[in-house]
Amino acid sequence: MFEVLLVLVTCSMACGILGPFITLRKLSMITDALSHSVLLGIAVAFIFVKDLNSVLLLIGAACFGVLTVVFSEFLSNYKLVKKDDALGLVFPLFFSIAIIIITKYFKNVHLDIDMVLMGNPLFAPFMRVFNLPKSLVIMATLFLINLSFVLIFYKILKVSTFDEEFSKIQGINYQLIFYILIILTSITSVAAFDSVGAILVISFFISPSASAYLLTKDLKYTIILTLIIGAINTIIGTFIAYKYNISISGTISFISMINVLIAILFNKKGLIFKIIQKQKNKKQFSLDLILIHIYRHKEDPNELGISTIKNHLNWSKNKSDLFLIELLTKNMIYIDKKTSIYQLSELGKERIKELLKL
Template sequence: MTEVLFVLLMTAMACGLLGPFLVLRRLSMTADALSHSVLLGIVLAFFLVRSLDSVLLTLGAALFGLLTVLAVELLSGKGLVKRDDALGLVFPMFFSLGVLLITRFFRNVHLDIEIVLMGDPLFAPFVRLFGLPRSLVEMFLLFLLNLSFVILFYEPLKISTFDPSYAFLLGIPVKRIFYALMILCSFCCVTAFNSVGAILVISFFAAPAAAASLLSRSLWQMILLTLLLGALNCLIGCLIAFRWNVSISGMCSFVGMLSVLLLSLFSRGGILRGMRRRKQQRERFKEELLLLHLYRHRGDREETGFESLFRHVNWSRRETERYIGRLMKMKWVFADPCDKIYQLTEEGRERLLLAMTA
């Protein structure tokens, strides 16, 4: 169990370094396309070497990942189709060709499509290198590669991510950085095939970074939070999967989705806080509207009377009484029992003046 957890953690770390840039560039679905289209590169490379342990499989996958990006950019850049449509055209074609080649020529070879997609981290410890799970060693090396890339090109990555036009004017090679990012994503996808599968790789790219974007105020904070949340998702998902005897990859993906959902609801800029803020704004607007009405029609028994006010503000009697009660508690309005009207206090006039000059 410990080695399986370490493989998951290292995969999450390697993907988490690139995930924030994919999310900020709105390329999460490109990672999905890469994770599927690289299968054709693996199959074609296997035609040449006839070995599942050859490094050419990784190179072939990275090449077809790059070809996928080039094809999508070519179609969308020419204005022939939109980017999402280009993704929907290119990666199903590459993936289906890979599936057809496997089912036609390699039925007896261990190129299992289900394992490629879903993965099974439980098998990772059985293939070892230097006394450690091979997947752990490979993902650690890829983590170092991704870390070096992010550290060395942090400023160009940041500028080209947030403002590509400004980066181009500064002389930053925007296209080269973009393609380098896509190649590293391809490496992550194919390296993780044997351990966690394509579906969990997509989750590792997108879910922690999307959750971190809801909490962070800067890019480096987002990267650190992505690594932290990715590790936390792996730990929780792995423990629950072992406890309930379910798919580890599926549970880790589900926990990642759940973390994004919870943060979307309860974070500083989340849905619930947004609803609460809008409700407070509506209530404050109605309070100020009622103060303005009482000020403009001060002394008018018809406009500000106990029994007629609700008709002139076009509210229900219950709603009008509720807001009048709130204003009276705040000592902004008082009831004149002699004239049977509502009037502003001195504090109410000051509050109205402040609202009108804000």
């Protein structure tokens, strides 16, 4: 189980390190598109090698992954088709050509996406190189490549993703950077499809970075958090899957989704925070209201009397006591012993000034 977990965590990090750039460029669905369009690469490679176990099938797949993006970029640059539409047009095209080739020429070969790409993490430990699971070696290598790409080109990636025109003026070849990013995404996806299956890969690319994005407003921390969240999701998912003997990929994807939901709820602009903020505002408003009341009716024994103030506010005794005690403990008001009325302290006057901008 340890090796399975290791493969999965490495996989999540190899995908996760590129994830923020993919989502920020609004290309989230690219990995989904890749999972289908690469079949054409597999089919074309199979024409040449006629061997289902050849590595060339994977290389073909990666090539067509890149081609998918090149084609859809080409279409959308023409301005007649929107960016996501273009992707949605190109990948079914590639997929359907692949299906036509396969049904026409390789009817008797068991060639389909499942054969080449639907890896299952449970089988990872069985294929070994250097006494390590093969997919672990591949994914770790890819993680290191992706990591160094992001580290070395961090500033260029940041500038070109944030502001294309600015990067042009700065003399950055932003298209080159974009295509390197896409090539790495494509290769990483294909290798990861092969190791852990397509749905999980999509989830690895998108959901940790979606969670991280909600929790920080700094790109550096978005990337670091993406890696950490991806790893945590994977570890939790794997343990649950083992415990209840259910699909690992399914469980991790599910946990990742829950994680995003939690981030949505607890995000600064999220639901929970909004409710808390509303309560806070409501309370602050009641406190301010009392201050203003005392300010407006300076020393009026009737309006401000300890026992009569609640009648003027038309509040219940409980309610007015609650807020009056809070104001007293905050030293914003005090009780004038002689006249038994509430008076503003210096702090309270400060607050009034702020409120009325005097």
